[in-house]
Amino acid sequence: MNISIASDRGGENTEELIALDENRDAYHNALKLFIRGFMALPTDDKTGKAAEVYQLLKQHGLAMDRESYSVQSNLTTSLLNELAKPEMVSIISDLNLTDLITQYTGSEETFKSKYRESISAEASKEKLVAASSIKKEVHQLQKQTIGYLNAMLVAQPEKYKDVAAVVAEIMEKINQKIRNRYNKN
Incomplete structure (x- = not known):
């Protein structure tokens, strides 16, 4: 798929x-x-x-x-x-x-x-799946990944500090786009 x-x-x-x-x-x-x-x-x-x-x-x-x-x-x-x-x-x-x-x-x-x-x-x-149809699965995977990353940041801060910063920045940009989209409508 x-x-x-x-x-x-x-x-x-x-x-x-x-x-x-x-x-x-x-x-x-x-x-x-x-x-x-x-x-x-x-x-x-x-x-x-x-x-x-x-x-x-x-x-x-x-x-x-x-x-x-x-x-x-x-x-x-x-x-x-x-x-x-x-x-x-x-x-x-x-x-x-x-x-x-x-x-x-x-x-x-x-x-x-x-x-x-x-x-x-x-x-x-024909094998492609629309993004909207897998929204829940993607959201669940995001939550799991962020939860894992937060746990690893606590357990090994030196190793995961840079990765966590990049992921946080990306998530903030995505969230801002979502807020902007809702504000337009």
């Missing part, structure tokens, strides 16, 4: 995930634009090849960049696996999109790695 005092309960790496997702989306959109551009050429031999890639894009969702992180990752991985098949590799090469697909694959792998890390961090937070 972890104790949660002033811990952040928001999504882990949210800003970084957003940036990585936008990067991945940019590659997806660039691929769509290139393919649509090749398909718009009236006489080019690349039109038929682009149409094959376009069918794959359609099957996996032209608007996959609007899906949730996990759905988009699954669709992207599936699309990239299809594009990695030998017959598609030659088409991608003929369309001069090899570098774009390589970068798209890299952006997807980077995103998935960070997403897994974020999910793992969030999952570990």
